[in-house]
Amino acid sequence: MAVSVYSTEHEIFRRSLRAFLAREVTPYYQDWEEAHLPDRNFWRKAGPEGFIGAALPEAYGGPGGDFLHHIIVAQELGACPGAETAGVLLQEDLPAFHIFNFGTEAQKNKWLPRVVSGETVLTVAMTEPHTGSDLAAIRTTAVRDGDEYVINGAKLYISGGLIADLAIVAVKTDPAAGAKGVSLFLVELDSPGITRGKPLKKMGMNAGDNAELFFDNLRVPSSAMLGREGGGFGVLMSELPRERLLIAVRSLGEAQRAFDLTVEFTRQRTAFGSRVIDFQNSQFVLASMKTDLAQGHAFLNQCIGQAMAGGLDNVRSAMAKLWITEMQGRVMDQCVQLHGGAGYMDEYQISKLYTAARVTRIYGGSSEIMRLSIARSI
Numbered sequence: 001m002a003v004s005v006y007s008t009e010h011e012i013f014r015r016s017l018r019a020f021l022a023r024e025v026t027p028y029y030q031d032w033e034e035a036h037l038p039d040r041n042f043w044r045k046a047g048p049e050g051f052i053g054a055a056l057p058e059a060y061g062g063p064g065g066d067f068l069h070h071i072i073v074a075q076e077l078g079a080c081p082g083a084e085t086a087g088v089l090l091q092e093d094l095p096a097f098h099i100f101n102f103g104t105e106a107q108k109n110k111w112l113p114r115v116v117s118g119e120t121v122l123t124v125a126m127t128e129p130h131t132g133s134d135l136a137a138i139r140t141t142a143v144r145d146g147d148e149y150v151i152n153g154a155k156l157y158i159s160g161g162l163i164a165d166l167a168i169v170a171v172k173t174d175p176a177a178g179a180k181g182v183s184l185f186l187v188e189l190d191s192p193g194i195t196r197g198k199p200l201k202k203m204g205m206n207a208g209d210n211a212e213l214f215f216d217n218l219r220v221p222s223s224a225m226l227g228r229e230g231g232g233f234g235v236l237m238s239e240l241p242r243e244r245l246l247i248a249v250r251s252l253g254e255a256q257r258a259f260d261l262t263v264e265f266t267r268q269r270t271a272f273g274s275r276v277i278d279f280q281n282s283q284f285v286l287a288s289m290k291t292d293l294a295q296g297h298a299f300l301n302q303c304i305g306q307a308m309a310g311g312l313d314n315v316r317s318a319m320a321k322l323w324i325t326e327m328q329g330r331v332m333d334q335c336v337q338l339h340g341g342a343g344y345m346d347e348y349q350i351s352k353l354y355t356a357a358r359v360t361r362i363y364g365g366s367s368e369i370m371r372l373s374i375a376r377s378i
Contacts, residue, residue, distance in 0.1 A: 005301075005308060006068060013065070014072045017051055021080040025089070029082030029207045036199035037162050037209035038086050040121075046090060047118025053093040056100060061113030067242065070094065071304055074246045078253015081349060084356040087208020088159050091250075094243055095124045095168055099186070102227040102235050107186060111166060123164035125155040125187075125213055126236070133369045135170065135233060136179040140215060142171040149173075149185065149225070151193070151218040161211030162196055164189055169215075170236065173229050182232040185224045193218030204355030240365075241317035245303055247364045248317075248324040251357070252296045255328040258353045259289050262335040265342070265350075276338065285334050292327050300324065315377045322370035325360040332357045 006014075024045055032038045046052050054069035056062025063069075073090050077083045096115050099107055114120035131137045140153025151171055158167070167187050174181030189196070197212030227235045263286060266277035276282050303320045306312040332354045336343035343350050361367045 005305060006072075010068055010072060013050075013054070013069060014076060016049065017072065017076050018080070020046065020049055020051060021076060021083060025080055025086060026082045029085050032207035033085055036201070036206060038089070038207055040163055042089070043118035043121050045118070047116060051090055052118055053096050053112070053116040056093075056096060056112060056116055060100065060108055061116040067307055068304075070242070070246060071249055074249035075253050078250040079257055081257075082207070082352075084254055085205055085207040085352050087205045087210070089208070091246060093122070094239060094246065095122055097239055098124075098168055098184070098226060098235050101238065102231075103186075104223070106223070107226065111186065115166075120166050121160055121164045123158060123160040123167050124236075125158050125161075125167045125169045127155060127157045129154070129156045133366055135182060135236065138170055138172055138182065139175075140169070140171045141175060142173050142183060142185065142220075144173075144222075145219075147222050148219045149222060151185070151187070151215045151220060153215050155213040155215075157200065157210050158213055159208065159210055161213055162199060162209040167213070168226060169213075170232055177230065179233040180230050182236075183229050184226040184232040184235055185220050186226055187218070187220060187224065189213070191218060191220070203358060204352065205359065237314075241312050241314050242307060244317040244321040244364050244370075245300075245307060245312060247360060248300060248303070248320040251321075251325050251328040251360045252293070252300055254353055254357060255296070255324075255331040256293055258332055258335045258350055258357075259286075259293060261350055261353075262286070262289075262338050266338055269340075269342075282338060285338060289331050289334055292331060296324050296327055315374055318365070318370040318373040321364060322367055322374070325357075326367060328357050329361060 024042055028039065043052065050063045053062045054065040055067055058064045077089060083089060093115060096112060099111055111120065115122050126135055128138050128140065140151065140155065142149040142151045165188065167189055169185050169187045171183055171185060172181050173183040193216050195214040200210045202210060266282055267275060269276045300320060303312060303316060306316060335350050336354050339348060339350050342348050345351055
């Protein structure tokens with residue numbers, strides 16, 4: 001019998017979070033979908049409950065947990081009805097570790113308690129219209145002017161772009177230096193010189209907001225730089241293995257939920273005088289999905305153990321994200337097929353799970369980028 005890595009305290013945290021999500025997400029996600037953004041008060045409620053930045057130390061307002069708390073958040077978001085439509089939600093706190101690991105004491109003392117409390121919603125602004133996964137190709141610039149930097153450019157597809165109060169913005173301080181010219185700034189999004197675009201309409205995750213951000217001669221103090229000048233690429237890469245692992249965790253949770261919903265549906269739905277689950281084709285498809293899910297859980301548990309031991313590298317996390325999100329796509333498609341016409345209807349949860357799942361093979365590094373990272377290790 002496998003030994004659980006979760007302590008009693010972890011399981012108490014899980015039960016509390018599950019109840020919170022059932023209370024604060026599931027009843028409201030359809031309203032959020034219509035508005036194309038979640039309720040800002042969600043974070044203000046989650047913060048005092050200890051669900052934001054659970055692994056941050058008490059010195060900066062956090063509960064002092066560990067990475068398993070982040071794993072639990074991803075698992076429970078994957079299992080929560082409605083959360084698949086709401087985007088990242090509680091997972092914005094992972095970028096807070098960029099501030100914790102690379103920020104000055106002044107930056108940490110100013111921002112981390114606010115993020116943990118839910119007062120400040122944090123996001124990362126990297127993607128630009130022409131760059132995709134190529135961070136080194138960004139064109140947003142920051143030019144030094146005395147003790148300030150002047151930022152000009154635009155960002156696209158920014159999760160939380162309308163809700164967020166603070167963004168870690170990737171810019172070029174040396175446009176000729178490629179990745180070595182990338183720097184980061186902590187930017188308050190209500191500053192003069194910033195314009196937020198309208199909510200972007202998407203295939204799925206319509207309860208989560210994604211927006212464009214425009215910077216027009218935005219002035220920020222040099223003290224807002226996160227890390228050293230030209231060191232932004234390394235800062236962003238530092239949390240990449242854990243970020244990709246968390247994407248895999250949540251994706252597996254959503255795939256498991258889709259499978260469970262489909263088993264229940266096929267047990268209840270009849271065709272040609274028999275239950276859908278009694279047809280051999282249905283049984284074979286479900287058997288294959290169950291096997292895929294079991295493989296995913298086994299590999300993911302191994303990766304979680306490596307992460308807790310400090311041994312999860314970029315290649316292993318890329319393998320987890322690649323295999324699990326690709327498997328998630330197969331499972332979602334098969335689940336919709338077994339639902340028949342009902343699977344295409346928004347009133348059925350499988351429809352929302354299906355459309356939300358498509359992006360997991362793109363964000364956090366596309367499947368093609370994952371294959372490239374793995375291939376380089378061979």
